[in-house]
Amino acid sequence: MVTDVCVVGAAGYAGAELVRRLIEHPKFNLVAITSDSDAGRPLADLYPSFTGQSDLVFLPHNAPEIKKCAAAFLAVPHKAAMAMVPELLDAGVAVFDLSADYRLKDAEVYEHWYGVEHTSPELLEQVAFGLPEIFRADLNKIASNRLNGKAALVACAGCYPTATSLAAYPAVEAGWVQTPVYVQAISGVTGAGRSANERTHFCHANENAEAYGVATHRHTPEIEQILGIPGGVLFIPHLAPLSRGLLSTVTMRLTSEAAAGFDLQEAYDHYHKFYEKSPFVQLMPLGTQPRTSSVAGTNRAQVGLAYDERTQTLIATGAIDNLCKGAAAQAVQCANIVFGMNETTGLEAMANPV
Amino acid sequence: MVTDVCVVGAAGYAGAELVRRLIEHPKFNLVAITSDSDAGRPLADLYPSFTGQSDLVFLPHNAPEIKKCAAAFLAVPHKAAMAMVPELLDAGVAVFDLSADYRLKDAEVYEHWYGVEHTSPELLEQVAFGLPEIFRADLNKIASNRLNGKAALVACAGCYPTATSLAAYPAVEAGWVQTPVYVQAISGVTGAGRSANERTHFCHANENAEAYGVATHRHTPEIEQILGIPGGVLFIPHLAPLSRGLLSTVTMRLTSEAAAGFDLQEAYDHYHKFYEKSPFVQLMPLGTQPRTSSVAGTNRAQVGLAYDERTQTLIATGAIDNLCKGAAAQAVQCANIVFGMNETTGLEAMANPV
């Protein structure tokens, strides 16, 4: 049985990646893609890699095809998502929202960081957070809700929170670390989106590294929520000259209790056990570190661990492709779970070895 | 039914790409990979993208597993290939050779350009040239030979000859063009191989464009052989700072006969018809040009056409991924044909849209 799905907001980078994933998916059938600004244009016009591979044409967001789908993937900006989601849920469409609108459980925190009023806070109780390795149980609950005819809404995790949490969660959840947790991350330029501006100009981004949004980036509260340490994260993103790839380096000072007799191999074993049922997370052998290029173009994540005895600090690193595990492919992973398929369906591909 | 295969010379870039393709292939079963210099090392050690995806360990080239395979993919340097092929064929192994050793039909031409004696020239008559879009009939013949228990040897086309010929062949074969045909191409750095040297150093290749091997590159006679114009090609390769991707721009002055009343749309239609049964070649709409990034990581090729009335010159451009359509994936495409499968088996993936 094939499930009809659509991508709302398919002209952006995450949207286009979703389109690719869904065209290649053996069980989902992509029937509609939308973009208000590009309505009427063929997909291959915007993204020539689809030339000869797909005849899809952008529809407007309000195209009637959308509500006929079993699932809608939303890759529109925050606020725009909120404006569509309640109606889609009412129409019985399962929604996988890649925006930030339903990620934060507390509407006040959302309103503080995003500066807009939340127009459907009542949905925040029933949403599942789309980071399967940590919240798989919540996604399974949405799956059974869906079978029972209830609304199915998944707020897919952001790119930085995904890489950061996969690296830090097992340690934080085990109670090993003090706050603040310091998160420094490096993102490729696809993270800045398709919009052409000074920051995304080749000649600005090329041959350059820089920090941005220091201590003010909106992924901060999302990371804190996942890790369960409100007010406990300092997040510093950086931009580097690569297209795809996100590396998060998390420095976590151990509590004096945890530091006493801390054993890195035991920590490694703890992580290993934590991820043993997560096919997309690969723990790197101790002494090696993840490379973003090893996961580029895939839904995989690599996680590395190191320990500095001198400062009693655990360093966890997480590498993902920001558009894949950090956005589009992870949304498909969530949808696989919600639709009762194997989590890896359509997402098995490995990265280019070089 | 699953067919056991191996990759001989799997530590290089084309070899590693073959390994990835064959692990993902639904019908071929990769049972052995070899490298004399890295024998004993796990694959994931050299190429960390395989971490957690494959437990394969490099065997030496002479491992007995090789001859038990139905097919061997050879990604060793020229001369090394020649030293292995006859024995493998004798053992009944179908050989897909990515080296130059069996590409040139005339052993003297080979010896002139490669400076080594050909040690099995008798095989040159029975080899098929591995460029399916142009020599599919020869590959089909090898397929039936194989079923009849005869030796099956395919000399897979080089990267520059593949992109160049896909762009130029329909025009040259139609008799439209004068010689010399001028070929200028741009290659990504994976084309220079895994060997770490001054040329492949990041800081040498980055932020630089340069020509190399001007008029002396060994792919020249291979292009001439495919196009059927011995002595008629000037080939000028360039290096640019990208990892994967090869763009060949071919300038072909028309004969005065062909120039009289030349119509670009008709030429386009001729190309279209020529490639209508070739699922991996995509002709770009007139007025647009192929982009290497649109085919990176795939077995696809994009071809573009333009005409300059002022100089009566047809310009054909061909874009491929040098490691995929230009090497490993094309070898798998050839093997698919020789083993009676659909040409596209295991090679359907599209490029990253961005």
Add this chain to the structure above:
Amino acid sequence: MVTDVCVVGAAGYAGAELVRRLIEHPKFNLVAITSDSDAGRPLADLYPSFTGQSDLVFLPHNAPEIKKCAAAFLAVPHKAAMAMVPELLDAGVAVFDLSADYRLKDAEVYEHWYGVEHTSPELLEQVAFGLPEIFRADLNKIASNRLNGKAALVACAGCYPTATSLAAYPAVEAGWVQTPVYVQAISGVTGAGRSANERTHFCHANENAEAYGVATHRHTPEIEQILGIPGGVLFIPHLAPLSRGLLSTVTMRLTSEAAAGFDLQEAYDHYHKFYEKSPFVQLMPLGTQPRTSSVAGTNRAQVGLAYDERTQTLIATGAIDNLCKGAAAQAVQCANIVFGMNETTGLEAMANPV
């Protein structure tokens, strides 16, 4: 004695490069920079490399300071330049125009390729073409005109014409070659300017090579004019993922007369003699090829030669930095000559060795 100068249109890439050159120049004194769209903003705001180095603020184009300068460097688009030049010349300002408006001697050719009417064709007779290595005599004449109180207008050469002509001119002028001359060039992305659009987006340009403007690029007639072969050039530019650098590869079929007994060393010697008084042109040893990175950030050009006996074709390659020798620094070189200074004043810096 210090000469007051200004840059009109300083917010673009060539303009900003001019500003840098003129700030560092020992004899020119940069007193004003203009940009209508950025008027009022500090230079360092747009280009943070000037932070702490310059307090200049953009003025509007019509700022009165402009006409008080001894020289104005114009880095505005074509058509905009034409609208300003006559008035500046009337005010006694020497004008170094980086646009295309006064490059083509024949107003009809200009109008054909640029699609706009020429509003001051009478100036075309008195303009000098700003490519000192080939037209130094014309620049010297402007220098003496200036001393005699006459208008001084220099139309600085375009980037592709500069690299192409430095490579091809000595051979074409010597009568060795047939037409058409085929020019294929690779440009860095600064060549596409500061405007942020799909083409200049990092994620579009990165990891990609593509041809563009095939046979239709407006630098075609400029190259033909310099080489003296109207209708005789096919020009095919390509974009590659580097910021600065332009490599032009020119394939020139020899006349049968020239081919008979052609000697590459003699050709080399001819080139060497041709450039012996040109400090910025460096002929590469035979057997080596220029690298764009060897001249990046400088006013230098490297030229390479090779010969293909088989097709009787001379290959000349020219490497420059498109923003320096291809635009801003060459304009300063022209100004040095027109103001009676040593041609190399302020332009001596070498490229980063790596």
Add this chain to the structure above:
Amino acid sequence: MVTDVCVVGAAGYAGAELVRRLIEHPKFNLVAITSDSDAGRPLADLYPSFTGQSDLVFLPHNAPEIKKCAAAFLAVPHKAAMAMVPELLDAGVAVFDLSADYRLKDAEVYEHWYGVEHTSPELLEQVAFGLPEIFRADLNKIASNRLNGKAALVACAGCYPTATSLAAYPAVEAGWVQTPVYVQAISGVTGAGRSANERTHFCHANENAEAYGVATHRHTPEIEQILGIPGGVLFIPHLAPLSRGLLSTVTMRLTSEAAAGFDLQEAYDHYHKFYEKSPFVQLMPLGTQPRTSSVAGTNRAQVGLAYDERTQTLIATGAIDNLCKGAAAQAVQCANIVFGMNETTGLEAMANPV
């Protein structure tokens, strides 16, 4: 008066950059360059940017020319430097050592981190640390020593310690911060040197970000020594795909005393005052962050500040060109001081604006 100088170990990247700087320097006269492995080869052979600019040929390290120089710049690896320095000092040559051999005041710390015995620990007392913005007084002392005929030895700071200390020192020295201080840095690939290996291969470094040497990098004790907090630094370097550029992001938790009523503008003013006599350090306006490309190819550093109230953490960022301010140009800056010149002599150039 011109001072004869030489570069020992000129074939590596820092050495070649020194050569460029010294050729362009108005007061130093570069008379000899050495490389044991490349002795006899012309400089332009290894670094084609010198083609036509310099006829220098590599001499062996023990060439007699070296000891006749007033100053020697040593760009050989650690241990190799130690083997040469005492003899050079005895010969009256002022030594600017770019290796780590004389940077650490405590020979035991050196031996612990570098795993080799220190063969001239007696020199550690008289060496000046080559980071003028922080240790200018020590360099001035060496200058007067030199005039008095005493040995002059400068241990030039490492690249990571330079960027990190310029960012962190004013805050640490003021007693505002707790330990541990967390240092995360991103370096371009020139930092890995000229040696061609897997890590420096274009196809390994391109499109990738990764951490390396986590908590074990040898620059750790050097940073601790400069900041005066032994055992108080955790240092995590990363590699990103750029050639030149180093960004250090330092997170410093304030003491509760300092945090009470901390005012970022006051901190900024403190930094501003600290660097008011340091022409190469540029403090970025609050709200903006340094970009490595803004200082590439120059001896400049940009420093940025931000404060996170939530975690009471001060974030200081420092951007330099690792080969210039992080190595060769800073050595020249030190030499300028030691030879009584203006600190900026020969180092005034600004970065490419784009």
